[in-house]
Amino acid sequence: MVKAGFRFVAVLALTLPVLSLSAKDLADYQVGDRVEQDIVTPVKLSFVDPEGTEAMRQKETQRVPIVIRYYTNTADLVEARFHRAFAQTRVNFLESVNKVFGHRQLSAEELSSFKFQSLAVLFDKQNNLFPLSTNRAALWASGDADSAYEASLAPILRQAMSVPIRPEPLAEEFKLTANLRLIPLARSNEIITAEEAGQTMYNYARSNYLTLAQVRKNFQALFPVEEREVAKYLSTLLVPNCTVEEGITRQFRARRTDGLWSVCDYQAGQVVARRGEIVTRKTKAALDQMKEKAVIVQLQDLQVKQQAAVGQLQQLVATDHAKGTESQEHLRWLIGALAGVVLILAAAIWQMARRKQTVSLLPVPAANAGELEWQQRALVAEQRTDQLQTAARAGLIAHLSQWMSRVLTQRLLSQRRALIENQTNAADEMAQLEERLRKVQAPLQVRLAAYEHRIAELEKELAVRGEENRELLKAKIEMMRKQLEAEREKENGKNRLEFN
Numbered sequence: 001m002v003k004a005g006f007r008f009v010a011v012l013a014l015t016l017p018v019l020s021l022s023a024k025d026l027a028d029y030q031v032g033d034r035v036e037q038d039i040v041t042p043v044k045l046s047f048v049d050p051e052g053t054e055a056m057r058q059k060e061t062q063r064v065p066i067v068i069r070y071y072t073n074t075a076d077l078v079e080a081r082f083h084r085a086f087a088q089t090r091v092n093f094l095e096s097v098n099k100v101f102g103h104r105q106l107s108a109e110e111l112s113s114f115k116f117q118s119l120a121v122l123f124d125k126q127n128n129l130f131p132l133s134t135n136r137a138a139l140w141a142s143g144d145a146d147s148a149y150e151a152s153l154a155p156i157l158r159q160a161m162s163v164p165i166r167p168e169p170l171a172e173e174f175k176l177t178a179n180l181r182l183i184p185l186a187r188s189n190e191i192i193t194a195e196e197a198g199q200t201m202y203n204y205a206r207s208n209y210l211t212l213a214q215v216r217k218n219f220q221a222l223f224p225v226e227e228r229e230v231a232k233y234l235s236t237l238l239v240p241n242c243t244v245e246e247g248i249t250r251q252f253r254a255r256r257t258d259g260l261w262s263v264c265d266y267q268a269g270q271v272v273a274r275r276g277e278i279v280t281r282k283t284k285a286a287l288d289q290m291k292e293k294a295v296i297v298q299l300q301d302l303q304v305k306q307q308a309a310v311g312q313l314q315q316l317v318a319t320d321h322a323k324g325t326e327s328q329e330h331l332r333w334l335i336g337a338l339a340g341v342v343l344i345l346a347a348a349i350w351q352m353a354r355r356k357q358t359v360s361l362l363p364v365p366a367a368n369a370g371e372l373e374w375q376q377r378a379l380v381a382e383q384r385t386d387q388l389q390t391a392a393r394a395g396l397i398a399h400l401s402q403w404m405s406r407v408l409t410q411r412l413l414s415q416r417r418a419l420i421e422n423q424t425n426a427a428d429e430m431a432q433l434e435e436r437l438r439k440v441q442a443p444l445q446v447r448l449a450a451y452e453h454r455i456a457e458l459e460k461e462l463a464v465r466g467e468e469n470r471e472l473l474k475a476k477i478e479m480m481r482k483q484l485e486a487e488r489e490k491e492n493g494k495n496r497l498e499f500n
Contacts, residue, residue, distance in 0.1 A: 031284050035273045039287070045266040047289045050281040052262030060260060064253045066174050067197060067245040068164065068204070070182045074241035075161035079154055081237055086150050089130040090140055096123050097141050106141045116141065131229040157234055160219045164204065167240040168211050174244045180204045183245060194251045212240050309429065314457070316422070335404060423476050430454065430480070455480050 029035070094104045100119050101110060110116055120137035132140075139146055164182060181201040183192060192200075210218075216235040223231035264282065266272060272286045273279065279287075458477045 029279050029284065029287055031279055031281055033279045035275055035277045035279060035283075037275050038271055039273045039290075041266050041270055041272050041286070041290055042268060043290070043293050044268050045264075045272075045286055045289050045293075047264055047285045049262040049264045050285060052264070052282065053260065056260050056262050057257040060257050061253045062175065062177065064249070064256050065177050065179050065181045065203070067181045067183060067201065067249045067252065068166075068209075069188075069243045069245050070164050070184050071186070071188055071241045072184050073186050074239065075158050078161050078237050078239065079158050082154060082157055082234065083150070085129045085237075086153075089127060089132060090146070092127070092129070093123055093132060093137060093140055104141075105143045111138045111141060129233075131233050133229075153230070153234065156219075156222060157237065160215060160238055161241060163215070164209055164242045165212055165215050165238070165240045166209055166242050168213070170244065171246075174246065174249065176206050176209065178206055180206060180209055182242075183248075188243075192245075192248075194248045197245070197248050209242075212238065334407075338404070426454070426476070427479075430483070452484065455484070 096119060097106065097116075098104050100115065106116065116138070117134065120132070120134045123137070124132045136146065136149075170176070180203070181197075182204045183197050183201045185192065216238055219235050219238060220228070220231040264286070266286065272290070273283045277283070455477055458480065
């Protein structure tokens with residue numbers, strides 16, 4: 001039976017490299033390689049297509065409305081800039097009038113003079129703020145603040161800034177969808193979360209989301225031809241009042257697309273890749289799953305065979321234990337029989353010695369010198385007989401003790417040799433098991449479970465073995481535990497290296 005177990009282990013060790021050959025060939029392919037021969041899946045495959053998933057998510061992303069930050073206070077800022085420019089232009093012009101004429105407010109004759117006309121034209125050319133026509137210059141020089149005109153322009157400017165104005169260009173990632181989501185905010189540096197945005201934002205049509213160039217063009221069209229310069233200047237005050245909220249937009253897109261997966265199915269016998277085709281990410285995913293399933297099947301087969309081998313080892317141990325128990329029982333019967341024989345012989349010798357001693361102690365009648373001599377000889381012979389009997393008993397007991405000691409020693413040596421042989425076989429089997437697990441890239445948990453299973457078996461065997469066998473089994477268990485700790489330390493070291 002032991003030879004059969006070794007043959008099983010040898011066949012298993014020779015079969016594993018053949019089983020892992022196909023998985024190794026599949027693992028050699030990388031994205032961009034060319035397939036050397038048709039690849040047919042032997043099992044059903046179901047896996048996620050990376051390229052298909054990416055395309056599906058990209059398509060779905062375009063359906064998620066972009067979130068826009070709409071700054072409502074921008075119109076106030078633009079209107080304030082207009083009022084400052086208008087007032088500063090008036091102040092600068094009146095200072096120029098004061099330098100030329102010596103006073104700020106001019107008379108009708110001064111306003112109609114060539115000197116004033118030249119001053120107005122020259123100032124307008126050098127002015128970078130609000131455009132100043134000759135008529136408006138005369139009005140300002142006459143002392144009119146022109147507040148009505150200023151007040152008429154402010155609402156037009158505010159109306160132009162009341163619509164969302166987007167900047168140009170937008171990032172490629174954030175292409176406009178049919179509808180937008182506007183979040184009204186007072187300040188550009190205001191922080192808002194996705195939950196808060198969901199409560200305050202509202203839908204806005206893309207067609208109404210104009211660019212700055214479109215808003216300026218529509219704004220200038222509101223003014224008559226004679227006010228074209230004013231309209232052109234005021235349009236420069238218009239600025240974008242919206243920006244794309246990239247972070248919240250990405251969060252909304254992720255919520256929509258994270259659950260989308262493109263799953264590919266292959267039935268057993270279906271061609272995964274044909275000869276000459278380029279390995280894509282989809283093909284690579286299929287090959288990886290084929291490899292994983294091949295390894296799982298190999299591990300399952302290996303586990304079944306290992307269980308069979310463990311059963312055979314357990315049967316061998318049980319048979320050896322039964323034989324040992326039977327031999328010990330026979331030995332006990334033999335020792336009992338020998339002890340009985342020794343007792344019987346001792347009783348017989350004692351009875352014979354007693355009889356002779358009784359005869360020799362009877363009183364005898366007085367006799368002559370010849371009879372006395374004969375009696376003395378009989379006493380000496382009787383003493384010699386007792387000495388011989390005592391020596392015979394001692395020699396017989398010593399001989400039996402030596403014989404029993406040799407029998408017991410030979411039996412213990414035989415058990416020791418058998419146990420050492422079992423230990424050697426078990427160590428070889430564990431080494432072969434470890435090598436097989438390493439070849440198929442079995443995880444550490446499989447090897448640790450095998451060690452722990454074997455340790456549990458040895459501890460059970462330890463509970464029923466003799467004293468000397470206990471020592472050997474304890475040494476064997478200690479060796480297995482050291483191997484178990486070494487495997488754990490090796491895996492921990494590998495994890496630390498990978499982490500660093």
